[in-house]
Amino acid sequence: MSATSTRPPDTAAARRSATSPAGRAMRRARALKGIGYTAPTAAIVVVLFLAPLVLVFWMSLNRWPLLGAPRVNAPDNYTRIPDNPLFLDAVRFTLKYTVIVTVMLLLVALGLALLVQERRRGTGFFRTTYLLPSGVGFAAAALLFYGFYSTEIGPIHGILRSLGLIEETFSFRGTPNSALFSTIALVIWRFAGFQMLILLTGLQSIPLELYEAARVDGASRWQAFRRITLPLLRPTLALLLVLSVSGSLLAFDQFFILTQGQPDNSTLTMVMVIYREAFFRFDLGAAAALSVVVLLVLVALNALQLRVLRRRD
Protein backbone atom coordinates (compact mmCIF):
# COMPACT_ATOMS: atom_id res chain seq x y z
CA MET A 1 0.00 0.00 0.00
CA SER A 2 1.26 3.47 -0.83
CA ALA A 3 0.73 4.45 2.79
CA THR A 4 3.95 2.76 3.82
CA SER A 5 6.06 5.32 1.90
CA THR A 6 8.95 6.60 4.00
CA ARG A 7 8.69 10.21 2.87
CA PRO A 8 7.32 12.48 5.61
CA PRO A 9 4.51 14.36 3.88
CA ASP A 10 4.01 17.77 5.38
CA THR A 11 0.40 18.45 4.61
CA ALA A 12 0.54 22.13 5.53
CA ALA A 13 3.47 22.66 3.17
CA ALA A 14 1.68 20.71 0.47
CA ARG A 15 -1.32 22.98 0.71
CA ARG A 16 0.83 26.11 0.64
CA SER A 17 2.79 25.21 -2.49
CA ALA A 18 0.13 23.37 -4.42
CA THR A 19 1.11 25.00 -7.70
CA SER A 20 4.88 24.46 -7.60
CA PRO A 21 6.30 21.26 -9.15
CA ALA A 22 7.22 19.95 -5.71
CA GLY A 23 3.72 20.71 -4.50
CA ARG A 24 2.21 18.86 -7.41
CA ALA A 25 4.37 15.81 -6.78
CA MET A 26 3.33 15.86 -3.14
CA ARG A 27 -0.31 16.11 -4.10
CA ARG A 28 0.06 13.13 -6.38
CA ALA A 29 1.71 11.17 -3.59
CA ARG A 30 -1.17 12.05 -1.27
CA ALA A 31 -3.74 11.12 -3.92
CA LEU A 32 -2.08 7.73 -4.25
CA LYS A 33 -2.26 7.27 -0.49
CA GLY A 34 -5.91 8.23 -0.50
CA ILE A 35 -6.55 5.58 -3.14
CA GLY A 36 -4.61 3.08 -1.05
CA TYR A 37 -6.63 3.74 2.09
CA THR A 38 -9.96 3.53 0.30
CA ALA A 39 -8.98 0.50 -1.81
CA PRO A 40 -10.61 -2.04 0.56
CA THR A 41 -13.83 0.00 0.51
CA ALA A 42 -13.71 0.18 -3.28
CA ALA A 43 -13.06 -3.57 -3.57
CA ILE A 44 -16.06 -4.44 -1.39
CA VAL A 45 -18.37 -1.94 -3.06
CA VAL A 46 -17.40 -3.09 -6.57
CA VAL A 47 -17.36 -6.86 -5.99
CA LEU A 48 -20.22 -7.25 -3.50
CA PHE A 49 -22.50 -4.37 -4.46
CA LEU A 50 -22.02 -3.00 -7.98
CA ALA A 51 -21.30 -6.38 -9.60
CA PRO A 52 -24.43 -8.01 -8.10
CA LEU A 53 -26.44 -4.96 -9.08
CA VAL A 54 -25.41 -5.42 -12.72
CA LEU A 55 -25.89 -9.17 -12.40
CA VAL A 56 -29.46 -8.87 -11.12
CA PHE A 57 -30.42 -6.87 -14.24
CA TRP A 58 -28.75 -9.47 -16.43
CA MET A 59 -30.45 -12.32 -14.55
CA SER A 60 -33.82 -10.67 -15.00
CA LEU A 61 -33.33 -10.93 -18.78
CA ASN A 62 -32.65 -14.65 -18.61
CA ARG A 63 -34.39 -17.89 -17.90
CA TRP A 64 -32.17 -18.60 -14.92
CA PRO A 65 -32.93 -21.88 -13.12
CA LEU A 66 -31.45 -22.52 -9.68
CA LEU A 67 -29.46 -25.36 -11.23
CA GLY A 68 -28.49 -25.53 -14.86
CA ALA A 69 -27.41 -23.08 -17.55
CA PRO A 70 -29.15 -19.72 -17.99
CA ARG A 71 -30.52 -18.65 -21.38
CA VAL A 72 -31.70 -15.23 -22.57
CA ASN A 73 -35.49 -14.95 -22.63
CA ALA A 74 -36.04 -11.20 -22.32
CA PRO A 75 -38.49 -9.74 -21.62
CA ASP A 76 -40.50 -12.79 -20.47
CA ASN A 77 -39.64 -12.42 -16.78
CA TYR A 78 -41.10 -8.91 -16.81
CA THR A 79 -44.13 -9.56 -19.00
CA ARG A 80 -45.10 -12.48 -16.78
CA ILE A 81 -45.30 -10.34 -13.62
CA PRO A 82 -48.95 -9.30 -14.17
CA ASP A 83 -49.79 -13.02 -14.45
CA ASN A 84 -48.43 -13.67 -10.98
CA PRO A 85 -51.49 -13.26 -8.72
CA LEU A 86 -49.42 -14.04 -5.65
CA PHE A 87 -47.19 -11.04 -6.31
CA LEU A 88 -50.06 -8.68 -7.06
CA ASP A 89 -51.77 -9.68 -3.81
CA ALA A 90 -48.46 -9.27 -2.01
CA VAL A 91 -48.07 -5.73 -3.40
CA ARG A 92 -51.51 -4.82 -2.11
CA PHE A 93 -50.90 -6.40 1.30
CA THR A 94 -47.43 -4.85 1.67
CA LEU A 95 -48.79 -1.39 0.91
CA LYS A 96 -51.60 -1.83 3.44
CA TYR A 97 -49.16 -3.06 6.07
CA THR A 98 -46.76 -0.19 5.35
CA VAL A 99 -49.42 2.48 5.84
CA ILE A 100 -50.85 0.99 9.05
CA VAL A 101 -47.56 0.12 10.72
CA THR A 102 -45.92 3.45 9.83
CA VAL A 103 -48.77 5.48 11.34
CA MET A 104 -49.16 3.33 14.45
CA LEU A 105 -45.44 3.09 15.12
CA LEU A 106 -44.96 6.82 14.77
CA LEU A 107 -47.87 7.61 17.10
CA VAL A 108 -46.64 5.20 19.79
CA ALA A 109 -43.06 6.43 19.47
CA LEU A 110 -44.13 10.08 19.66
CA GLY A 111 -46.19 9.31 22.77
CA LEU A 112 -43.23 7.61 24.41
CA ALA A 113 -40.86 10.43 23.47
CA LEU A 114 -43.17 13.10 24.87
CA LEU A 115 -43.63 11.06 28.03
CA VAL A 116 -39.93 10.74 28.83
CA GLN A 117 -38.54 13.92 27.25
CA GLU A 118 -38.36 15.89 30.50
CA ARG A 119 -35.51 14.99 32.78
CA ARG A 120 -36.99 13.84 36.04
CA ARG A 121 -36.47 10.98 38.40
CA GLY A 122 -36.79 7.66 36.59
CA THR A 123 -36.78 8.90 32.97
CA GLY A 124 -33.37 7.34 32.32
CA PHE A 125 -34.66 3.97 33.50
CA PHE A 126 -37.87 4.24 31.47
CA ARG A 127 -36.03 5.26 28.30
CA THR A 128 -33.71 2.27 28.63
CA THR A 129 -36.69 -0.03 29.21
CA TYR A 130 -38.51 1.11 26.08
CA LEU A 131 -35.30 0.87 24.09
CA LEU A 132 -34.39 -2.60 25.37
CA PRO A 133 -36.37 -4.61 22.75
CA SER A 134 -34.28 -2.89 20.06
CA GLY A 135 -31.34 -4.86 21.41
CA VAL A 136 -33.06 -8.14 20.52
CA GLY A 137 -32.61 -9.32 16.95
CA PHE A 138 -35.69 -8.96 14.79
CA ALA A 139 -35.79 -12.66 13.88
CA ALA A 140 -35.28 -13.60 17.54
CA ALA A 141 -38.14 -11.24 18.49
CA ALA A 142 -40.40 -12.86 15.89
CA LEU A 143 -39.56 -16.32 17.22
CA LEU A 144 -40.20 -15.08 20.76
CA PHE A 145 -43.66 -13.82 19.77
CA TYR A 146 -44.38 -17.05 17.93
CA GLY A 147 -44.34 -18.75 21.33
CA PHE A 148 -45.86 -15.73 23.07
CA TYR A 149 -48.96 -15.87 20.83
CA SER A 150 -49.27 -19.66 20.86
CA THR A 151 -52.19 -21.28 22.64
CA GLU A 152 -49.83 -23.97 23.99
CA ILE A 153 -47.62 -21.86 26.25
CA GLY A 154 -48.36 -18.23 25.40
CA PRO A 155 -49.99 -15.96 27.98
CA ILE A 156 -52.00 -13.92 25.45
CA HIS A 157 -54.73 -16.50 25.13
CA GLY A 158 -55.40 -16.55 28.87
CA ILE A 159 -55.20 -12.77 29.21
CA LEU A 160 -57.67 -12.10 26.40
CA ARG A 161 -60.00 -14.71 27.79
CA SER A 162 -59.98 -13.41 31.33
CA LEU A 163 -60.69 -9.93 29.99
CA GLY A 164 -63.69 -11.39 28.21
CA LEU A 165 -62.38 -10.26 24.83
CA ILE A 166 -62.53 -13.72 23.32
CA GLU A 167 -64.66 -16.73 24.09
CA GLU A 168 -63.16 -19.49 22.03
CA THR A 169 -59.62 -20.54 21.35
CA PHE A 170 -57.59 -17.61 20.11
CA SER A 171 -55.48 -18.28 17.08
CA PHE A 172 -53.42 -15.27 16.10
CA ARG A 173 -53.37 -16.55 12.54
CA GLY A 174 -57.10 -17.24 12.57
CA THR A 175 -58.08 -14.35 10.33
CA PRO A 176 -56.05 -12.11 7.99
CA ASN A 177 -56.62 -9.16 10.32
CA SER A 178 -55.57 -10.94 13.52
CA ALA A 179 -52.42 -12.13 11.73
CA LEU A 180 -51.68 -8.61 10.50
CA PHE A 181 -52.24 -6.88 13.82
CA SER A 182 -50.41 -9.54 15.83
CA THR A 183 -47.41 -8.86 13.60
CA ILE A 184 -47.82 -5.10 13.92
CA ALA A 185 -47.81 -5.48 17.73
CA LEU A 186 -44.49 -7.33 17.44
CA VAL A 187 -43.06 -4.60 15.20
CA ILE A 188 -44.19 -1.83 17.56
CA TRP A 189 -42.71 -3.66 20.55
CA ARG A 190 -39.42 -4.10 18.71
CA PHE A 191 -39.07 -0.66 17.06
CA ALA A 192 -41.00 1.92 19.14
CA GLY A 193 -38.05 2.52 21.47
CA PHE A 194 -35.70 3.06 18.56
CA GLN A 195 -38.03 5.64 16.99
CA MET A 196 -38.53 7.24 20.40
CA LEU A 197 -34.76 7.67 20.65
CA ILE A 198 -34.58 9.50 17.33
CA LEU A 199 -37.58 11.66 18.26
CA LEU A 200 -35.91 12.56 21.56
CA THR A 201 -32.88 13.91 19.72
CA GLY A 202 -35.26 16.00 17.62
CA LEU A 203 -37.14 17.26 20.69
CA GLN A 204 -33.93 18.20 22.43
CA SER A 205 -32.91 20.44 19.57
CA ILE A 206 -35.98 22.66 20.10
CA PRO A 207 -34.93 25.72 22.15
CA LEU A 208 -36.66 25.90 25.55
CA GLU A 209 -37.05 29.68 25.18
CA LEU A 210 -39.74 29.08 22.55
CA TYR A 211 -41.88 27.24 25.07
CA GLU A 212 -41.31 29.92 27.70
CA ALA A 213 -42.31 32.64 25.24
CA ALA A 214 -45.45 30.65 24.37
CA ARG A 215 -46.33 30.29 28.04
CA VAL A 216 -45.87 34.01 28.61
CA ASP A 217 -48.23 34.60 25.70
CA GLY A 218 -50.78 32.40 27.46
CA ALA A 219 -50.62 29.45 25.06
CA SER A 220 -51.95 26.12 26.33
CA ARG A 221 -49.82 22.95 26.30
CA TRP A 222 -51.72 21.66 23.28
CA GLN A 223 -51.20 24.92 21.39
CA ALA A 224 -47.50 24.85 22.18
CA PHE A 225 -47.34 21.28 20.92
CA ARG A 226 -49.14 22.10 17.67
CA ARG A 227 -47.44 25.40 16.97
CA ILE A 228 -43.91 24.73 18.21
CA THR A 229 -43.18 21.03 18.72
CA LEU A 230 -44.74 19.57 15.59
CA PRO A 231 -43.36 22.08 13.05
CA LEU A 232 -39.85 21.98 14.51
CA LEU A 233 -39.96 18.21 14.72
CA ARG A 234 -40.79 17.89 11.04
CA PRO A 235 -37.28 16.98 9.81
CA THR A 236 -37.09 14.20 12.40
CA LEU A 237 -40.59 12.96 11.55
CA ALA A 238 -39.65 13.03 7.86
CA LEU A 239 -36.58 10.91 8.54
CA LEU A 240 -38.62 8.36 10.48
CA LEU A 241 -41.23 8.32 7.74
CA VAL A 242 -38.64 7.50 5.07
CA LEU A 243 -37.01 4.84 7.28
CA SER A 244 -40.31 3.24 8.23
CA VAL A 245 -41.79 3.24 4.71
CA SER A 246 -38.77 1.70 3.03
CA GLY A 247 -38.30 -0.76 5.91
CA SER A 248 -41.94 -1.87 5.80
CA LEU A 249 -42.09 -2.21 2.01
CA LEU A 250 -39.23 -4.70 2.35
CA ALA A 251 -40.83 -6.58 5.25
CA PHE A 252 -39.73 -10.20 5.41
CA ASP A 253 -38.57 -11.62 8.77
CA GLN A 254 -41.69 -10.73 10.75
CA PHE A 255 -44.19 -12.36 8.36
CA PHE A 256 -41.91 -15.17 7.20
CA ILE A 257 -41.39 -16.34 10.79
CA LEU A 258 -44.58 -15.31 12.56
CA THR A 259 -47.44 -15.81 10.10
CA GLN A 260 -45.63 -17.73 7.33
CA GLY A 261 -48.02 -15.97 4.96
CA GLN A 262 -51.04 -17.53 6.70
CA PRO A 263 -53.98 -17.62 6.64
CA ASP A 264 -54.44 -18.46 2.95
CA ASN A 265 -51.43 -16.46 1.75
CA SER A 266 -53.14 -13.31 3.01
CA THR A 267 -49.98 -12.06 4.74
CA LEU A 268 -47.43 -12.64 1.98
CA THR A 269 -45.14 -9.65 1.41
CA MET A 270 -43.34 -8.72 -1.80
CA VAL A 271 -39.95 -9.94 -0.57
CA MET A 272 -41.53 -13.23 0.55
CA VAL A 273 -42.81 -13.79 -3.00
CA ILE A 274 -39.35 -13.01 -4.39
CA TYR A 275 -37.86 -15.55 -1.99
CA ARG A 276 -40.48 -18.08 -3.01
CA GLU A 277 -39.84 -17.64 -6.73
CA ALA A 278 -36.13 -18.14 -6.19
CA PHE A 279 -35.96 -20.96 -3.67
CA PHE A 280 -39.26 -22.84 -3.90
CA ARG A 281 -39.94 -22.48 -7.61
CA PHE A 282 -36.22 -22.39 -8.46
CA ASP A 283 -36.74 -19.54 -10.92
CA LEU A 284 -33.99 -17.02 -10.19
CA GLY A 285 -34.78 -15.07 -13.37
CA ALA A 286 -38.33 -14.33 -12.23
CA ALA A 287 -37.07 -13.47 -8.74
CA ALA A 288 -34.51 -11.11 -10.26
CA ALA A 289 -37.16 -9.36 -12.37
CA LEU A 290 -39.35 -8.87 -9.29
CA SER A 291 -36.34 -7.57 -7.33
CA VAL A 292 -35.58 -5.05 -10.06
CA VAL A 293 -39.18 -3.83 -9.99
CA VAL A 294 -39.08 -3.49 -6.19
CA LEU A 295 -35.76 -1.65 -6.44
CA LEU A 296 -37.05 0.84 -9.01
CA VAL A 297 -40.26 1.49 -7.06
CA LEU A 298 -38.31 2.03 -3.86
CA VAL A 299 -35.78 4.40 -5.42
CA ALA A 300 -38.58 6.38 -7.09
CA LEU A 301 -40.56 6.52 -3.86
CA ASN A 302 -37.56 7.66 -1.81
CA ALA A 303 -36.72 10.34 -4.36
CA LEU A 304 -40.33 11.51 -4.29
CA GLN A 305 -40.52 11.55 -0.50
CA LEU A 306 -37.28 13.48 -0.20
CA ARG A 307 -38.40 16.02 -2.80
CA VAL A 308 -41.79 16.60 -1.22
CA LEU A 309 -40.28 16.91 2.24
CA ARG A 310 -37.51 19.23 1.08
CA ARG A 311 -39.96 21.52 -0.67
CA ARG A 312 -41.96 21.86 2.54
CA ASP A 313 -38.85 22.77 4.48
Next chain:
Amino acid sequence: MTTATSKIARSAGFHTTAAALAILFLFPLAWSGWSSVKGQPGSSQASGYGFGNYGYLASYGEGLFTYVTNTAAVTAMTVVGTLVVSALGGYGFARFDFPGKNLLFLATLAILMVPYATILIPLYVLLDRLGLQNSLVGLSLVFVMFQLPFALFMMRNSFEAVPRELEEAALVDGCTTLTALRRVLLRAVRPGLVTVGLFAFLASWNDFFAPLILLSDASKFTLPVAVYSMQQRTFGAIDYGALEAGVVVMAVPCLLVFLLLQRYYVRGFLSGAVRG
Protein backbone atom coordinates in the same frame (compact mmCIF):
# COMPACT_ATOMS: atom_id res chain seq x y z
CA MET B 1 -50.73 24.89 47.59
CA THR B 2 -52.81 23.97 44.55
CA THR B 3 -49.82 24.12 42.24
CA ALA B 4 -47.94 21.84 44.62
CA THR B 5 -50.77 19.30 44.63
CA SER B 6 -51.12 19.42 40.87
CA LYS B 7 -47.37 18.93 40.57
CA ILE B 8 -47.55 15.85 42.75
CA ALA B 9 -50.57 14.58 40.84
CA ARG B 10 -48.82 15.09 37.54
CA SER B 11 -45.72 13.33 38.80
CA ALA B 12 -47.81 10.40 40.03
CA GLY B 13 -49.57 10.27 36.69
CA PHE B 14 -46.26 10.25 34.88
CA HIS B 15 -44.82 7.48 37.01
CA THR B 16 -47.93 5.29 36.74
CA THR B 17 -48.12 5.63 32.95
CA ALA B 18 -44.40 5.19 32.43
CA ALA B 19 -44.25 2.18 34.75
CA ALA B 20 -47.25 0.51 33.08
CA LEU B 21 -45.57 0.94 29.70
CA ALA B 22 -42.29 -0.37 31.11
CA ILE B 23 -44.09 -3.54 32.19
CA LEU B 24 -45.60 -3.92 28.71
CA PHE B 25 -42.17 -3.62 27.11
CA LEU B 26 -40.39 -5.91 29.57
CA PHE B 27 -43.10 -8.55 29.83
CA PRO B 28 -42.35 -10.50 26.60
CA LEU B 29 -38.64 -10.62 27.46
CA ALA B 30 -39.28 -11.80 31.01
CA TRP B 31 -41.87 -14.29 29.78
CA SER B 32 -39.49 -15.86 27.29
CA GLY B 33 -36.83 -16.35 29.96
CA TRP B 34 -39.39 -17.82 32.35
CA SER B 35 -41.00 -20.16 29.81
CA SER B 36 -37.60 -21.45 28.70
CA VAL B 37 -37.07 -22.98 32.16
CA LYS B 38 -40.68 -23.77 33.04
CA GLY B 39 -41.95 -27.31 32.70
CA GLN B 40 -44.43 -28.14 29.95
CA PRO B 41 -45.96 -31.60 29.42
CA GLY B 42 -44.60 -33.22 26.28
CA SER B 43 -41.48 -31.05 26.13
CA SER B 44 -37.95 -31.83 27.29
CA GLN B 45 -38.77 -30.15 30.58
CA ALA B 46 -41.91 -32.12 31.37
CA SER B 47 -42.59 -30.61 34.79
CA GLY B 48 -41.21 -28.26 37.42
CA TYR B 49 -38.41 -25.85 36.57
CA GLY B 50 -35.06 -26.70 35.04
CA PHE B 51 -32.80 -26.60 32.05
CA GLY B 52 -34.29 -29.50 30.14
CA ASN B 53 -35.15 -27.29 27.18
CA TYR B 54 -31.58 -26.09 27.01
CA GLY B 55 -30.44 -29.71 27.11
CA TYR B 56 -32.66 -30.49 24.15
CA LEU B 57 -31.37 -27.41 22.35
CA ALA B 58 -27.75 -28.44 23.03
CA SER B 59 -28.22 -31.66 21.07
CA TYR B 60 -30.66 -30.38 18.44
CA GLY B 61 -29.50 -30.81 14.84
CA GLU B 62 -25.78 -30.18 14.58
CA GLY B 63 -25.69 -29.19 18.23
CA LEU B 64 -26.07 -25.80 19.85
CA PHE B 65 -22.28 -25.54 20.18
CA THR B 66 -21.87 -25.62 16.39
CA TYR B 67 -24.48 -22.90 15.87
CA VAL B 68 -23.05 -20.66 18.58
CA THR B 69 -19.54 -21.14 17.17
CA ASN B 70 -20.73 -20.33 13.64
CA THR B 71 -22.55 -17.23 14.84
CA ALA B 72 -19.59 -16.07 16.92
CA ALA B 73 -17.20 -16.64 14.00
CA VAL B 74 -19.37 -14.69 11.55
CA THR B 75 -19.84 -11.91 14.11
CA ALA B 76 -16.12 -11.67 14.87
CA MET B 77 -15.16 -11.60 11.18
CA THR B 78 -17.83 -8.99 10.44
CA VAL B 79 -16.86 -6.72 13.33
CA VAL B 80 -13.13 -6.89 12.58
CA GLY B 81 -13.67 -6.56 8.83
CA THR B 82 -16.01 -3.59 9.19
CA LEU B 83 -13.65 -1.84 11.62
CA VAL B 84 -10.57 -2.29 9.42
CA VAL B 85 -12.25 -1.33 6.15
CA SER B 86 -14.13 1.66 7.58
CA ALA B 87 -11.19 2.97 9.63
CA LEU B 88 -8.87 2.93 6.60
CA GLY B 89 -11.61 4.23 4.31
CA GLY B 90 -12.81 6.88 6.74
CA TYR B 91 -9.24 8.16 7.12
CA GLY B 92 -8.78 8.19 3.34
CA PHE B 93 -12.01 10.09 2.78
CA ALA B 94 -11.40 12.59 5.60
CA ARG B 95 -7.80 13.49 4.84
CA PHE B 96 -6.93 12.82 1.19
CA ASP B 97 -8.03 14.08 -2.19
CA PHE B 98 -7.99 11.66 -5.07
CA PRO B 99 -9.83 11.15 -8.34
CA GLY B 100 -13.13 9.31 -8.01
CA LYS B 101 -13.47 10.16 -4.32
CA ASN B 102 -17.01 11.50 -4.46
CA LEU B 103 -18.12 8.77 -6.83
CA LEU B 104 -16.89 6.04 -4.47
CA PHE B 105 -18.53 7.70 -1.48
CA LEU B 106 -21.86 8.00 -3.27
CA ALA B 107 -21.64 4.40 -4.51
CA THR B 108 -21.09 3.26 -0.91
CA LEU B 109 -24.06 5.26 0.39
CA ALA B 110 -26.19 3.85 -2.45
CA ILE B 111 -26.02 0.48 -0.68
CA LEU B 112 -28.66 1.93 1.68
CA MET B 113 -31.03 2.55 -1.22
CA VAL B 114 -31.01 -0.99 -2.57
CA PRO B 115 -33.39 -3.58 -1.09
CA TYR B 116 -31.86 -6.52 0.70
CA ALA B 117 -33.52 -9.06 -1.61
CA THR B 118 -32.45 -7.26 -4.77
CA ILE B 119 -28.81 -7.67 -3.86
CA LEU B 120 -28.95 -11.09 -2.17
CA ILE B 121 -30.46 -12.96 -5.15
CA PRO B 122 -27.50 -12.12 -7.44
CA LEU B 123 -25.05 -12.49 -4.52
CA TYR B 124 -26.26 -16.06 -4.16
CA VAL B 125 -25.14 -16.69 -7.75
CA LEU B 126 -21.99 -14.56 -7.55
CA LEU B 127 -20.66 -16.07 -4.30
CA ASP B 128 -21.18 -19.50 -5.83
CA ARG B 129 -18.88 -18.55 -8.73
CA LEU B 130 -16.33 -17.21 -6.25
CA GLY B 131 -16.48 -20.43 -4.22
CA LEU B 132 -17.89 -18.49 -1.25
CA GLN B 133 -21.44 -19.79 -1.22
CA ASN B 134 -22.44 -21.71 1.90
CA SER B 135 -19.37 -20.18 3.54
CA LEU B 136 -19.14 -18.23 6.78
CA VAL B 137 -16.40 -16.05 5.24
CA GLY B 138 -18.64 -15.19 2.30
CA LEU B 139 -21.51 -14.34 4.65
CA SER B 140 -19.23 -12.10 6.73
CA LEU B 141 -18.06 -10.25 3.63
CA VAL B 142 -21.69 -9.61 2.69
CA PHE B 143 -22.35 -8.28 6.20
CA VAL B 144 -19.33 -5.98 5.96
CA MET B 145 -20.75 -4.62 2.70
CA PHE B 146 -24.14 -3.95 4.31
CA GLN B 147 -22.48 -2.21 7.29
CA LEU B 148 -20.23 -0.09 5.12
CA PRO B 149 -22.48 2.93 4.38
CA PHE B 150 -23.11 3.61 8.07
CA ALA B 151 -19.59 2.65 9.16
CA LEU B 152 -17.80 4.70 6.53
CA PHE B 153 -19.99 7.76 7.13
CA MET B 154 -19.39 7.47 10.87
CA MET B 155 -15.62 7.01 10.57
CA ARG B 156 -15.18 9.78 8.01
CA ASN B 157 -16.98 12.18 10.36
CA SER B 158 -14.91 10.95 13.31
CA PHE B 159 -11.63 11.56 11.49
CA GLU B 160 -12.80 14.96 10.26
CA ALA B 161 -13.49 15.96 13.86
CA VAL B 162 -9.86 15.27 14.86
CA PRO B 163 -7.71 18.42 14.60
CA ARG B 164 -5.18 18.18 11.77
CA GLU B 165 -2.42 19.47 14.07
CA LEU B 166 -2.49 16.18 15.96
CA GLU B 167 -1.47 14.17 12.96
CA GLU B 168 0.77 16.83 11.43
CA ALA B 169 2.87 16.77 14.58
CA ALA B 170 3.32 13.04 14.15
CA LEU B 171 4.10 13.42 10.45
CA VAL B 172 6.74 16.07 11.13
CA ASP B 173 8.31 13.64 13.59
CA GLY B 174 8.87 11.36 10.61
CA CYS B 175 5.92 8.99 10.97
CA THR B 176 4.29 7.66 7.82
CA THR B 177 0.58 8.37 7.50
CA LEU B 178 -0.14 4.75 8.39
CA THR B 179 1.91 4.99 11.59
CA ALA B 180 0.22 8.28 12.44
CA LEU B 181 -3.13 6.58 11.91
CA ARG B 182 -2.20 3.62 14.08
CA ARG B 183 -0.44 5.42 16.92
CA VAL B 184 -2.26 8.73 17.17
CA LEU B 185 -5.51 8.90 15.26
CA LEU B 186 -7.11 5.58 16.16
CA ARG B 187 -7.10 6.59 19.81
CA ALA B 188 -8.82 9.86 18.94
CA VAL B 189 -11.62 8.14 17.00
CA ARG B 190 -12.18 5.31 19.46
CA PRO B 191 -15.79 6.25 20.31
CA GLY B 192 -16.63 6.08 16.60
CA LEU B 193 -14.97 2.68 16.35
CA VAL B 194 -16.98 1.36 19.32
CA THR B 195 -20.23 2.58 17.73
CA VAL B 196 -19.36 1.01 14.37
CA GLY B 197 -18.33 -2.23 16.07
CA LEU B 198 -21.54 -2.33 18.11
CA PHE B 199 -23.75 -1.94 15.05
CA ALA B 200 -21.75 -4.57 13.15
CA PHE B 201 -22.07 -6.93 16.13
CA LEU B 202 -25.83 -6.53 16.50
CA ALA B 203 -26.45 -6.84 12.75
CA SER B 204 -24.31 -9.90 12.10
CA TRP B 205 -25.31 -11.78 15.26
CA ASN B 206 -29.00 -11.34 14.54
CA ASP B 207 -29.43 -11.22 10.79
CA PHE B 208 -31.81 -13.79 9.39
CA PHE B 209 -32.37 -13.14 5.68
CA ALA B 210 -28.76 -13.24 4.44
CA PRO B 211 -27.81 -16.55 6.14
CA LEU B 212 -31.19 -18.01 5.13
CA ILE B 213 -30.28 -17.43 1.49
CA LEU B 214 -26.51 -17.83 1.50
CA LEU B 215 -26.08 -20.87 3.80
CA SER B 216 -27.44 -24.20 2.63
CA ASP B 217 -25.65 -26.67 4.90
CA ALA B 218 -27.08 -27.18 8.41
CA SER B 219 -23.55 -27.46 9.82
CA LYS B 220 -22.97 -23.84 8.70
CA PHE B 221 -26.18 -22.37 10.13
CA THR B 222 -26.07 -19.36 12.42
CA LEU B 223 -28.39 -19.21 15.46
CA PRO B 224 -31.38 -17.37 13.93
CA VAL B 225 -31.58 -19.81 11.00
CA ALA B 226 -30.96 -22.83 13.25
CA VAL B 227 -33.71 -21.89 15.73
CA TYR B 228 -36.02 -21.06 12.81
CA SER B 229 -35.38 -24.50 11.31
CA MET B 230 -36.24 -26.03 14.68
CA GLN B 231 -39.56 -24.14 14.68
CA GLN B 232 -40.22 -25.38 11.14
CA ARG B 233 -39.13 -28.99 11.50
CA THR B 234 -41.81 -30.27 13.83
CA PHE B 235 -45.01 -29.17 12.20
CA GLY B 236 -47.99 -29.49 14.51
CA ALA B 237 -45.95 -30.33 17.58
CA ILE B 238 -43.57 -27.45 18.08
CA ASP B 239 -41.38 -27.63 21.16
CA TYR B 240 -42.14 -24.12 22.38
CA GLY B 241 -39.98 -24.42 25.48
CA ALA B 242 -36.92 -25.20 23.40
CA LEU B 243 -37.90 -22.40 20.99
CA GLU B 244 -37.88 -19.86 23.82
CA ALA B 245 -34.59 -21.32 25.11
CA GLY B 246 -33.19 -20.61 21.64
CA VAL B 247 -34.52 -17.06 21.82
CA VAL B 248 -32.80 -16.58 25.19
CA VAL B 249 -29.48 -17.86 23.82
CA MET B 250 -29.76 -15.42 20.91
CA ALA B 251 -30.97 -12.44 22.91
CA VAL B 252 -28.89 -12.49 26.11
CA PRO B 253 -25.48 -11.63 24.58
CA CYS B 254 -27.08 -8.81 22.59
CA LEU B 255 -28.95 -7.40 25.56
CA LEU B 256 -25.78 -7.43 27.68
CA VAL B 257 -23.71 -5.70 25.01
CA PHE B 258 -26.57 -3.32 24.33
CA LEU B 259 -26.95 -2.29 27.98
CA LEU B 260 -23.20 -1.97 28.42
CA LEU B 261 -22.68 0.14 25.30
CA GLN B 262 -26.05 1.92 25.14
CA ARG B 263 -24.31 5.27 25.17
CA TYR B 264 -22.53 4.40 21.92
CA TYR B 265 -25.73 3.15 20.33
CA VAL B 266 -27.45 6.44 21.06
CA ARG B 267 -24.35 8.27 19.90
CA GLY B 268 -24.53 6.52 16.55
CA PHE B 269 -27.82 8.24 15.89
CA LEU B 270 -26.82 11.56 17.39
CA SER B 271 -23.76 11.66 15.13
CA GLY B 272 -26.01 12.61 12.25
CA ALA B 273 -25.44 9.30 10.54
CA VAL B 274 -29.17 8.82 10.24
CA ARG B 275 -29.90 12.46 9.70
CA GLY B 276 -27.47 12.65 6.80
